[in-house]
Amino acid sequence: MDFEKKYLAEIASKNPNHLWQNGFGAAFGDWLTPTITTPEDLLATAYWAYDATLMRQMALFAGKPGEEKKYADLFEKIRRAFNRAFVREDGFVGGVPPPPVFASGTEKKLSDKPVETQTGYVLALHMNLLDEHLRRMAGQRLADRIAANDGQLGTGFLGTPYLLATLTDTGHVDVAYRLLESTKYPSWGYLVVHGATTMWERWNGDQMRGDPSMNSYNHYAYGAVADWIYRYAAGIDTLPADPGFHTILLQPNFDRRLGSLDFSYQSVYGTIRSAWTISGDLVSWNLTVPPNTKGELPVSADHIGSFKLDGKPLAQSGRIHFLRQADGNAWYQVPAGKYEFTATLAK
Numbered sequence: 001m002d003f004e005k006k007y008l009a010e011i012a013s014k015n016p017n018h019l020w021q022n023g024f025g026a027a028f029g030d031w032l033t034p035t036i037t038t039p040e041d042l043l044a045t046a047y048w049a050y051d052a053t054l055m056r057q058m059a060l061f062a063g064k065p066g067e068e069k070k071y072a073d074l075f076e077k078i079r080r081a082f083n084r085a086f087v088r089e090d091g092f093v094g095g096v097p098p099p100p101v102f103a104s105g106t107e108k109k110l111s112d113k114p115v116e117t118q119t120g121y122v123l124a125l126h127m128n129l130l131d132e133h134l135r136r137m138a139g140q141r142l143a144d145r146i147a148a149n150d151g152q153l154g155t156g157f158l159g160t161p162y163l164l165a166t167l168t169d170t171g172h173v174d175v176a177y178r179l180l181e182s183t184k185y186p187s188w189g190y191l192v193v194h195g196a197t198t199m200w201e202r203w204n205g206d207q208m209r210g211d212p213s214m215n216s217y218n219h220y221a222y223g224a225v226a227d228w229i230y231r232y233a234a235g236i237d238t239l240p241a242d243p244g245f246h247t248i249l250l251q252p253n254f255d256r257r258l259g260s261l262d263f264s265y266q267s268v269y270g271t272i273r274s275a276w277t278i279s280g281d282l283v284s285w286n287l288t289v290p291p292n293t294k295g296e297l298p299v300s301a302d303h304i305g306s307f308k309l310d311g312k313p314l315a316q317s318g319r320i321h322f323l324r325q326a327d328g329n330a331w332y333q334v335p336a337g338k339y340e341f342t343a344t345l346a347k
Helices: 002-014 040-063 065-086 116-127 131-146 162-169 171-179 188-193 221-233
Strands: 234-236 247-250 261-266 270-281 283-298 321-325 329-344
Touching: 002 040, 002 065, 040 065, 040 116, 065 116, 116 131, 116 162, 131 171, 162 171, 162 221, 171 188, 171 221, 188 221, 221 234, 221 261, 234 261
Parallel strands: 247 283
Antiparallel strands: 234 247, 261 270, 270 283, 283 329, 321 329
C-alpha cells in the first residue's frame, strides 16, 4: 500500500480544498463520450474519493484501524467538498466544463454554466458521494438524462463501466435493460449488428475508419458491461467481507425482453450456476451453490409474496434460512445445493 499512500498524499498536497483541480496530468476525461463533456474536476474528485474508499477497505481487511480511519476521514472531506461544488438540493449534479487539455476526439460543447451529464450522475452515485436523501432524485435525473438523449447512453470510458449498475441500484433496472438490448448508436448492440467481434474503442468505430490513431478494434472499457450481466442480470456477486465467492451475493434481475439467461462460473469451490427463464408472468430460476459456500439472497417487500422455493413461500421453506431485515429487503441464507425458485413478474 506504500505506493498508493504516496499517490493519495501527493493529490492532497496539491488540492487542499479536497477538489482535485490541480495535478491530474493530461485530462483524457470521459474518453470518447458521444455527448457533452463532463467537467474534469468533477471526474477527478469523484475518482479521488473512490481511491480513498478502496484504501479504507484495504486497511480494514489488513487489520489497520488507524489507516482505516485516516482514509474514511479523507473520503468524508472529499465528499463534502464534492457536494459543495457540484451538487444541489434538488439532486442536480454538474459543473462548469474547463477548456480541453487533451484532444480526446470527443465533441466539446463548452459552457460557462454548470452542465449535467450521465457520467456525472453515475460517478456521484456509484462513488457514494451523495447524501442519502438525494440518491433517489439523482437516480431519476440520470434516467431523465438518458430519456432526453433519445433513450440512449451518453457515457465514455469513465462512466460506462458503472452505468447499468447505478441505474439498477437506483430503481431503474428497466432502463438498464433497454440500454443493454438497444441496437441504435451508441450501444453495445450497435457494435454487434455492425459486425463487431471484439469491443471497439469508439461507439461508432465503423464510421471512423479514417482516424486509425484512436480507433482500436480490440479495446477494454465498454466490455465492462459483462460485469453487470454477471452481477445483476445473472445475479452472481461477491461480498467484500467474505470474498472469492465463499459467500455469494444472489441478486438476479429478470427481464421479459431478454426472456432467459444461463450463466455458470467455475469458482475455486466448484461451479456456480444461475439460469432463469420467463414464460408469461412466471419466472423459473435454477441456482447452484457449490460445496463449502453459501449464498445470501435479498428479496424486496414488493417481491417476497411471489417468490417461492419448491412451490412454497420462502418463509415456509426448510432449505433456506431467514437472516435479517435490512434496506427494505428480507435477507435469506442459501446453503450449498441446487434450487429451483419461481417468482411472478409484475405486469
